[in-house]
Amino acid sequence: MARSGHRSRYTRYDGGPDPLAPPVDLAEALDAIGEDVMAGYSPERAMQEFLRRGGRDQVGLDELARRIAQKRRELLQQHSLDGTMQEVKELLDRAVLNERKQLARDIDLDDTDRAFREMRLDSLPQSPAAAVSELSSYDWQSSDAREDYEKIRDLLGRELLDQRFAGMKQALEGATEEDRAAVQEMLGDLNELLEKHRLGEDTQEDFEEFMAKHGQYFPEDPQNITELLDALAQRAAAAQRMLNSMTPEQRAELMELSQQAFGSPELMQAMSRLDDNLRSLRPGEDWHGSQRFEGEEGLGLGDGTGVLQDLADLDELAEQVSQSYSGARLDDIDLDKVQRQLGDQAAIDARTLADLERALKETGYLRRSADGQLKLSPKAMRQLGKALLRDVANRLSGRQGQRDVRQSGAAxxxxxxxxxxxxxxxxxxxxxxxxxxxxxxxxxxxxxxxxxxxxxxxxxxxxxxxRTQACVALLVDTSFSMAMDGRWVPMKRTALALHTLIRSRFRGDALQLISFGRAARVMEIEELTALDPRYDKGTNLHHGLLLANRHFRKHPNAQPVLLIVTDGEPTSHLEADGEVRFSYPPHPRTIALAVRELDNARRLGAQTTFFRLGEDPGLARFIDAMAGRVEGRVVAPELDDLGAAVVGSYLGSRKGGRGPVGEHMGDWFGGRGWWVG
Known part of the structure; x- marks a missing residue:
């Protein structure tokens, strides 16, 4: 069988995200989002904050916004808009100088004629535009001068076309009259097509016929009349903004010079007609804006229009990156514009951020509740809890994995x-x-x-x-002092780490989370994790112990374990009628009721550990006395080690103070200066 002559070509993939790229790493994002949620942020705001900050190896939105602002500032500080005027003036000065030289050495020229010509050159207006217009009827004696003057007309024509059709300035350099006639014909056909479209009388065949005839003038390769209109209107609007950005004197000079383009008034008429059509068909473009250029590098009309388009792109990207509008998503960011304005790596960074946002929502880590708010899903809570538990294990063992038990659910x-x-x-x-x-x-x-x-x-x-089952009650202080002194997030981290450990490794154990501020309440881990810091005047340990003892009584065959995290003495209690009574300094009745419920916990067999936060001597004396009364323990950990202290105490309580954890508990606490009672 004959071999096919077809040859495969391999080019860079440009069809969206790289299908071979590794999936985005959500671990760091989830850790950061979880920390912010526990600090009081909503999950949606926490996600937005991470996307703004970025990660260890991931550029965030703030950095992209900084680069956009820097690029914009550089464009305005580097350039000015008088490049075409400067070039016209240089050509004009050279033409006049060459003409003067020719007049001086032309011995065959009549003296009267020479004097008349020199007088005409001497009396040229200061305005380059007026001088060019004045010399339009001048009979040049110098061929070099005539060539320079024609270059002015050619330059103006190419610059004006380059304003509307990118690349035209270079394409028409050295163009013949036939080339210019072809451009004039294209403008005529284009205006007819646009006017037909404005009346709703055009067809796709009309567009295709136009592109078949004049497609070389449109490197954007539009596929329909809408794409053609978008490209033309965006550049025409940028050209108008460039004109708006000039001084009144520059603008007047340019308008007068425009009449000399190619020495053809028909060109300007066709361009004016094109602008009218584009304004009518795309009124939503920015036709009235302006920019303030402060640099010294002169821009020609075409290049200046390109810079105005760049500025428009940067402004649009700045808005997209800000994500400050309703319904904003990172998928809104135009990656092509990012690549064009900031480079390939910036486009990769922006795409990765969009992938992160999409993955967080689509993989089930964030879910939208009935009220439309994003919430951390149970899957996200488990992932975050595992990360916190790994940190606890590291602090317990001093090395990775020592506490990573592989007996999940064993009997x-x-x-x-x-x-x-x-x-x-x-x-x-x-x-x-x-x-x-x-x-x-x-x-x-x-x-x-x-x-x-x-x-x-x-x-x-x-x-x-x-194996003995445990019935665990973790009481966490949620009074205002916990939030005010920076203990709010460590408290939540501790609760989540213990919850994750019990749910994943000791599923037969019964854990109840109880918060106690002015009053106490049983909370699910999702509720506690999302709890905002609040001004809750009161520390109702009495109510918290009441709920803990109720939990212990529901599990009569399990070993009760009571863990209490607090930074203050009891200042409120629950009356028989259900009312909360607050008193500071602590009222004797408040203390007595708390002590009574602690005694009840002891009678139920609870192994009690107090975790004292802060250095208040009064609190230390109170907790020491409470722990001594029930043969409990007192731990005074640093905030960073609170989770490890609580988890370690739980593991030791489960083993009755024996086994691998129990044997080293005293040494571990004592070695870190925690064992105080």
Missing amino acids: GELSGATRPWAFGDTEPWDVTRSITNAVLRSSSEGRTGPGVRLTMEDIEVSETEA
């Missing part, structure tokens, strides 16, 4: 013995013994050949010792 501790599997067993298989049984059985049956066939009779399971 007890392994005893080292095994037994045959029976229906209903949930203990883990002893794989080594099971395979050995299969090999021995196969050998006794005389089986040969590769592989081992495992039957139910071969399977043995590892025996476990019964």
